[in-house]
Amino acid sequence: MNAATTTSAWRDLIRKPFFWGIVAIVALLALNVLKDPGYLAISINPNNGNLVGNLIDILRQAAPIMMIAIGMSLVIATAGIDLSVGSLMAVSGAVSMEFLKNVGDSSSAGVALAAVGLSLLITGILGAVNGVLVAYVGLQPFIATLVLMLAGRGVAKVITGGQNTAATNDPYRWIANGYVIGVPVVFILALGIVLAVGWVVRRSALGLMIEAIGINPKASRMAGIKPRGLLMTAYILSGVLAGVAGIMSVGSVMTVDISRTGYQLELDAILAVVIGGASLMGGKFSLSGAFVGALLIATLDKTVLYLGVSSSATPAFKAIVIILICLLQSERVRAWFQGRRKTIIAPRVETAKEEVTA
Amino acid sequence: MSLTTETPAVAEVPGPVDRIRRLITANPSVLPTIASVVIFVGMIVYGETAYGRIVQYSTLSNLLINNAHLIVLAVALTFVIVTGGIDLSVGSIIAFSSVAGVMLANAGWHPLLVIVAMIGFGALFGLVSGILIRYFNVQPFIATLAMMFLGRGLASLLSTKPERLPEESPIRWISDKIKIVDGPKVNDLTITPAVMIAVLVVLAAFFVLHRTRTGRTVYAIGGSESSALLMGLPVHRTKVLVYVISGALSGLAAVLYTSRLGTAQNITGIGWELDAIAAAVIGGTVLTGAYGYVLGSVVGALVLGLMNVLITRDGGIPPEMTTIITGGILLVFVLLQRAVTRKKE
Numbered sequence: 270m271n272a273a274t275t276t277s278a279w280r281d282l283i284r285k286p287f288f289w290g291i292v293a294i295v296a297l298l299a300l301n302v303l304k305d306p307g308y309l310a311i312s313i314n315p316n317n318g319n320l321v322g323n324l325i326d327i328l329r330q331a332a333p334i335m336m337i338a339i340g341m342s343l344v345i346a347t348a349g350i351d352l353s354v355g356s357l358m359a360v361s362g363a364v365s366m367e368f369l370k371n372v373g374d375s376s377s378a379g380v381a382l383a384a385v386g387l388s389l390l391i392t393g394i395l396g397a398v399n400g401v402l403v404a405y406v407g408l409q410p411f412i413a414t415l416v417l418m419l420a421g422r423g424v425a426k427v428i429t430g431g432q433n434t435a436a437t438n439d440p441y442r443w444i445a446n447g448y449v450i451g452v453p454v455v456f457i458l459a460l461g462i463v464l465a466v467g468w469v470v471r472r473s474a475l476g477l478m479i480e481a482i483g484i485n486p487k488a489s490r491m492a493g494i495k496p497r498g499l500l501m502t503a504y505i506l507s508g509v510l511a512g513v514a515g516i517m518s519v520g521s522v523m524t525v526d527i528s529r530t531g532y533q534l535e536l537d538a539i540l541a542v543v544i545g546g547a548s549l550m551g552g553k554f555s556l557s558g559a560f561v562g563a564l565l566i567a568t569l570d571k572t573v574l575y576l577g578v579s580s581s582a583t584p585a586f587k588a589i590v591i592i593l594i595c596l597l598q599s600e601r602v603r604a605w606f607q608g609r610r611k612t613i614i615a616p617r618v619e620t621a622k623e624e625v626t627a
Numbered sequence: 628m629s630l631t632t633e634t635p636a637v638a639e640v641p642g643p644v645d646r647i648r649r650l651i652t653a654n655p656s657v658l659p660t661i662a663s664v665v666i667f668v669g670m671i672v673y674g675e676t677a678y679g680r681i682v683q684y685s686t687l688s689n690l691l692i693n694n695a696h697l698i699v700l701a702v703a704l705t706f707v708i709v710t711g712g713i714d715l716s717v718g719s720i721i722a723f724s725s726v727a728g729v730m731l732a733n734a735g736w737h738p739l740l741v742i743v744a745m746i747g748f749g750a751l752f753g754l755v756s757g758i759l760i761r762y763f764n765v766q767p768f769i770a771t772l773a774m775m776f777l778g779r780g781l782a783s784l785l786s787t788k789p790e791r792l793p794e795e796s797p798i799r800w801i802s803d804k805i806k807i808v809d810g811p812k813v814n815d816l817t818i819t820p821a822v823m824i825a826v827l828v829v830l831a832a833f834f835v836l837h838r839t840r841t842g843r844t845v846y847a848i849g850g851s852e853s854s855a856l857l858m859g860l861p862v863h864r865t866k867v868l869v870y871v872i873s874g875a876l877s878g879l880a881a882v883l884y885t886s887r888l889g890t891a892q893n894i895t896g897i898g899w900e901l902d903a904i905a906a907a908v909i910g911g912t913v914l915t916g917a918y919g920y921v922l923g924s925v926v927g928a929l930v931l932g933l934m935n936v937l938i939t940r941d942g943g944i945p946p947e948m949t950t951i952i953t954g955g956i957l958l959v960f961v962l963l964q965r966a967v968t969r970k971k972e
Contacts, residue, residue: 426950549768581779584775585779591769592777
């Protein structure tokens, strides 16, 4: 009896969308500890009381990925995809840097806020363009956002005139590099946004309606849900969150590198969402899963670098993670794990085939 | 008298126009392909009048020589997109294949063996995507995305520096220019073995896709996979096959590109998957599958190539606008497809 309950508890845990993500994070951290037993140590910098350590670095690096992963979660839940987030990060960074450089007041918090506001406004508008193409024109999300992915970097280049623009502004820099009670501001900000978005979509019917669109748009419309407005909301939110991610990643170096800022990060976001257990077919999302996924990607990036592999080789490791997770999530591999089920499924397939031939 | 002169004119002019109109009403999906041909011709006419020296041997043969690899990629994507899938890994496969190939050539392998190995690497990547898609129900988008990461990462593991092919390497012969018509000054009609290979690939792909049972199955899968399965078509085998074809053709594109450039690097081919998709889409391949023509994709690739020529000739358009223009063209064509397919529904 007791054994049965523990196995069912295990089964519940394994079924949790982010279970394999957590397993992978623990495995990666264990790998690091094998190389350096003091890897997990977190110390306090005596000068300013900030927490220092590899784990803190991982949290800091995960923040932008969390932002785009949250936006991507909602978009994927509507059975869509947003490939433009990486390019929108570059646009957001370009707008901020160009604005700060032209205003030139390096200590004003008001200027920093205006730069943030302007960046988010523009990425929001670009997100709305995606939304209009998907919701009103009826394009496939993949292709609608592919266009902005292609053109977004061009837009960023036009904004900065093709150069990598740098600027100085202390309050803006604080967003990416500052600490509050020893914890990086970016992580607090990211956590706050994740919780806020999670609270809004799960406490209201918004999340349910977004999932309904992903499962069956026609049925959800008949049930009184207006898909267009919700699709617009999802794409605009994804655009704005990409803007936040752009500010975070540009702020730490105060330079926008048109070709590198946010490069291939759309793929990281998709990876984070898939790791989090969401299906790319839409219809369900898990913000906690995406959160874990973003942490896993940051851990993976850091581990690969730590093990002395060239950072341009990290994609290979990400690919292996994607493949492993897709395999673990696939029906066929699950059936192998549960050998008993397989024998039940096998004859059913046979009968289906017989019906077909008949 | 005016009547007699008019009637033959009327009877003569509607011939081709009428035939095209009948073709469009019978099958509206050809509209984007026709549009791309019109645009290609329009671009040539505009380029000739605005900048000159477009309709001449050297420009047109350079257009083919410089875009041979893109034509091969567009053909590869046509197969995959017609089944309703997508292959995002082509650019990375080229990076891995070319870096590995040049390293093997430098290690003293026989050139023919190197070429076979390069194509083989591509086919292997395609096979893995195909198996993931077919046997583990991974979406094409995500499986080829994984291959995109894997190819790029493995290429970076091999080398992050440009790898040079030796000057006397026989592989470079593939891009040796052969003069066919010796025009005045540099205005020669030239051709390279790479262009001939690309043309052969196009002809073979045309034959397979439009004239064989396998090609019919490819279209049937795009139309409705479950119907194709119920009809008893070899859906699973064909699905794996299109990704293997796409991977192998990417490997071939790597051979063509490397032979022309003489160097290979891990960052080769970034963003080419988008160029290849754009070429196929401009050529009338509908991204939801079931519609598309090999020859249309070739025209699409040439439109993109010609656009680059015109932008360089113009000089007034900043190079950073290129991606915006490509994006804009892609969007217009997708909207056109949308209008056409919606009318059909």
